Amino acid sequence: MKAVPARNRGVNETVAAVAIEIPTDADVAFDELYRRNRDDVHAYVAGLLRDRSAAEDITALTFERAYRRRRSFNPKRGTRRAWLFGIARNAALDELRRRRRQATLLAEPVDEAAIPPEQGAEVAIRRAALRAALASLAPRERELVALKFFAGLTNPEIARVIGISETNAGTRLHRVIKKLRRACDEAA
Amino acid sequence: MRLHEREMPLDPEVERELDAIDRALAGEPVDADLAVLAELALELRSERPEPTAEIEAKLDVLAAAGFPPRASDRLGRLRRRVADASRPLRERGARRLLPALGAASVFVVAIGIGISQSGILRGGESATQTVTPQAEPGVSAAGGTAGPSGNLTHAVRHPTSTIQSHRGADTISRPQANFARSGKRAATLGDLSVGPNNRKVAQNVDLGLSTSPDDFRDAADGVLDVVRAHRGFVVRSNVSGGDPGVSGAKQGRADFTLRIPAGELSAAMGDLSDLGHVVSRSDGSIDITNRFVSTRKRIDALTAARDRLLQELGQAVTLTEQQSIRARLRIVQAQLASAHDDLARAQQRVQLVPVSVTITADSKADSGGAWTIGDAFHDAGRVLTVTAGVALVGGAALLPFALLAALGAAGRRQWVRRQRNRALDAAPGSSPSCLRDAGAVEDPAVRRSVLVGLEVRLAGAADRAEPVVGNLVEGGAGRDAAVGIALLRVVDEPAGGADPQLSGLGFGGHPAAAYPSIGGMVTQADERRRSSPKPARHRCSTGAVFVPQAGIRATKAGRARVGRGWSPKRRAAPPR
Numbered sequence: 001m002k003a004v005p006a007r008n009r010g011v012n013e014t015v016a017a018v019a020i021e022i023p024t025d026a027d028v029a030f031d032e033l034y035r036r037n038r039d040d041v042h043a044y045v046a047g048l049l050r051d052r053s054a055a056e057d058i059t060a061l062t063f064e065r066a067y068r069r070r071r072s073f074n075p076k077r078g079t080r081r082a083w084l085f086g087i088a089r090n091a092a093l094d095e096l097r098r099r100r101r102q103a104t105l106l107a108e109p110v111d112e113a114a115i116p117p118e119q120g121a122e123v124a125i126r127r128a129a130l131r132a133a134l135a136s137l138a139p140r141e142r143e144l145v146a147l148k149f150f151a152g153l154t155n156p157e158i159a160r161v162i163g164i165s166e167t168n169a170g171t172r173l174h175r176v177i178k179k180l181r182r183a184c185d186e187a188a
Numbered sequence: 189m190r191l192h193e194r195e196m197p198l199d200p201e202v203e204r205e206l207d208a209i210d211r212a213l214a215g216e217p218v219d220a221d222l223a224v225l226a227e228l229a230l231e232l233r234s235e236r237p238e239p240t241a242e243i244e245a246k247l248d249v250l251a252a253a254g255f256p257p258r259a260s261d262r263l264g265r266l267r268r269r270v271a272d273a274s275r276p277l278r279e280r281g282a283r284r285l286l287p288a289l290g291a292a293s294v295f296v297v298a299i300g301i302g303i304s305q306s307g308i309l310r311g312g313e314s315a316t317q318t319v320t321p322q323a324e325p326g327v328s329a330a331g332g333t334a335g336p337s338g339n340l341t342h343a344v345r346h347p348t349s350t351i352q353s354h355r356g357a358d359t360i361s362r363p364q365a366n367f368a369r370s371g372k373r374a375a376t377l378g379d380l381s382v383g384p385n386n387r388k389v390a391q392n393v394d395l396g397l398s399t400s401p402d403d404f405r406d407a408a409d410g411v412l413d414v415v416r417a418h419r420g421f422v423v424r425s426n427v428s429g430g431d432p433g434v435s436g437a438k439q440g441r442a443d444f445t446l447r448i449p450a451g452e453l454s455a456a457m458g459d460l461s462d463l464g465h466v467v468s469r470s471d472g473s474i475d476i477t478n479r480f481v482s483t484r485k486r487i488d489a490l491t492a493a494r495d496r497l498l499q500e501l502g503q504a505v506t507l508t509e510q511q512s513i514r515a516r517l518r519i520v521q522a523q524l525a526s527a528h529d530d531l532a533r534a535q536q537r538v539q540l541v542p543v544s545v546t547i548t549a550d551s552k553a554d555s556g557g558a559w560t561i562g563d564a565f566h567d568a569g570r571v572l573t574v575t576a577g578v579a580l581v582g583g584a585a586l587l588p589f590a591l592l593a594a595l596g597a598a599g600r601r602q603w604v605r606r607q608r609n610r611a612l613d614a615a616p617g618s619s620p621s622c623l624r625d626a627g628a629v630e631d632p633a634v635r636r637s638v639l640v641g642l643e644v645r646l647a648g649a650a651d652r653a654e655p656v657v658g659n660l661v662e663g664g665a666g667r668d669a670a671v672g673i674a675l676l677r678v679v680d681e682p683a684g685g686a687d688p689q690l691s692g693l694g695f696g697g698h699p700a701a702a703y704p705s706i707g708g709m710v711t712q713a714d715e716r717r718r719s720s721p722k723p724a725r726h727r728c729s730t731g732a733v734f735v736p737q738a739g740i741r742a743t744k745a746g747r748a749r750v751g752r753g754w755s756p757k758r759r760a761a762p763p764r
Contacts, residue, residue, distance in 0.1 A: 034251050039239055039244075039459070042238075042243065043236045043239075048236060052668070053236060062251070063251065063255050064264075090608065094611075096612060097611040099611075100614060111620040130228075130231055140612060140613070143612070148209075149232040149233050149236065150235075167196055167197070170203070171198065175208065181228060
């Protein structure tokens with residue numbers, strides 16, 4: 001092997017040291033994934049669990065698992081976002097499984113102060129009706145709402161996360177919207 | 189493996205509405221007739237739970253730390269430590285080499301096993317060595333003797349034994365039976381011929397050698413040289429074929445019957461073994477001490493008899509008497525000579541060991557010289573053969589376990605998936621909408637029976653408690669006058685509104701397994717019933733009427749329905 005000239009040795013070592021500190025592509029991609037999806041994941045989990053304190057833990061757990069398996073992500077099997085929400089879904093369902101063995105809070109009480117008084121009584125009534133309609137949804141329907149409107153996933157991504165076809169996801173989503181509309185109309 | 193479903197196109201109107209929702213969420217204008225839908229979508233979006241600043245800060249701290257495992261997750265922390273320790277290697281690309289390193293290590297292990305099993309390091313070619321010590325009749329193999337002398341305390345220690353030996357691999361238990369590698373070192377069995385001082389052991393050795401055709405003649409000549417060098421002699425020899433100068437000569441074979449002095453046997457066998465590959469070797473020994481002892485006793489007796497006869501002959505006075513003594517003397521002397529001959533033969537049998545040597549010319553045998561490239565190819569072939577065999581056997585042994593592990597992993601995955609779906613179905617908010625409309629709230633303190641949901645399979649005991657498909661057809665109300673016969677003659681009263689909708693049959697029943705149980709539900713009507721003497725009645729959308737009963741919660745009915753042996757009709761129903 002050709003010997004490195006003495007005058008270049010220090011330079012080479014410095015370059016090598018810098019190269020080690022550079023994050024890998026997976027790290028960079030994960031960092032971006034976190035920044036873009038932190039709030040979405042939290043919103044989805046909170047919507048599914050209806051428990052903000054648990055949502056915080058599950059969100060952290062989701063990113064912990066995703067960070068641990070960030071190199072195992074396969075782009076051929078879907079987008080990185082769908083992969084992340086799949087992890088979040090599993091973590092949330094595990095939490096629900098754990099809760100089945102324990103008596104826990106069913107749902108958080110409605111924060112009345114969340115509705116600004118300046119929006120008026122009509123808006124407040126509409127909001128209340130919508131929340132009541134949301135509360136009446138079955139968990140699977142509520143999950144669809146959380147994925148679509150809270151997390152902002154597209155229909156193909158929802159289909160990938162839940163494990164159903166895209167058409168099926170669209171049909172189910174339309175059915176839920178219809179149900180919510182009917183409930184809101186009746187309340188109005 | 190999932191099968192790809194055949195995608196059916198969405199209804200155009202549904203697709204249009206979904207598209208409008210997407211446009212509304214994206215802030216784009218929608219058609220006027222879908223404005224309400226867009227507004228609903230935006231309102232739903234506004235219901236999105238936002239993380240508080242505190243939660244955001246916590247998550248950001250965790251993100252900055254690389255989402256460390258929680259304190260309770262010991263496995264995760266250990267995994268993280270290992271990952272941190274191996275990070276420099278990963279950064280240098282060592283991770284990519286892991287599969288290759290793993291395969292190489294497996295290959296090295298397999299080769300090591302193959303070499304150890306092939307015996308190349310120990311000499312390779314296997315040979316059969318048989319050591320057959322034999323006791324003379326009358327001497328027990330265990331070491332005692334039944335002979336007439338009675339003063340022998342032990343005889344041959346090792347009964348007949350056959351030892352399979354590889355090239356040079358000496359597996360014989362006796363240190364004297366040291367088998368040479370590739371026939372280069374002698375198998376020394378010298379001690380076998382030298383027993384204790386008072387023992388007489390007769391030995392015999394059969395040796396099979398193989399040589400290459402080119403070395404056959406030299407080996408045959410070498411036998412004679414060895415015999416001469418060790419002061420032995422050839423009893424019989426037969427050498428045929430194997431002449432390298434004659435084309436088409438048949439395969440060479442040589443048979444020798446030799447006599448080697450017992451003291452030279454070890455050295456002679458070593459030299460003979462050097463002449464070619466030792467294919468087989470058989471060593472035998474016979475303890476003939478008894479034969480010596482009896483012959484000597486016979487000689488002593490005959491000598492004494494002869495002396496006595498000679499003495500009598502000197503004292504004989506008559507001619508007849510002298511002739512009689514001389515006749516007896518001749519007989520005794522003949523017997524004495526015969527006894528001396530026996531003793532001499534026995535001595536010779538002990539001192540000159542018969543050795544049978546067979547040499548065959550084998551084209552596959554090497555010359556017994558230095559390790560050549562041919563030997564290397566041969567050994568490599570053996571290593572590969574044994575390695576493949578070891579890998580095959582190992583794979584065959586591990587295959588069932590691997591299949592079981594794969595099945596277990598797949599089963600566990602399926603089980604976890606099912607549990608997750610069940611957890612979602614059983615999540616809060618999954619109770620019947622009719623009860624929610626009636627103001628029912630779930631009481632977490634009330635636990636469901638594990639049999640809830642299995643009522644149809646346990647039909648009979650579950651009569652009327654929670655009407656499902658299997659319980660629809662009821663014989664009648666019995667003595668209990670029906671407060672309201674809901675549908676299909678189901679007396680719904682004891683169930684306390686368990687399933688008034690019966691939505692599963694279009695107008696009625698539902699499949700039990702899919703229907704969520706109402707165990708643990710307490711209706712507001714229960715509370716009203718407590719404060720009111722008149723039972724409240726609820727009518728659901730299907731027209732089914734149920735009466736919540738004070739003090740009898742649905743959970744009690746749920747427990748009652750699985751208890752065989754008493755009628756829920758009579759005990760679960762409260763007095764009116």
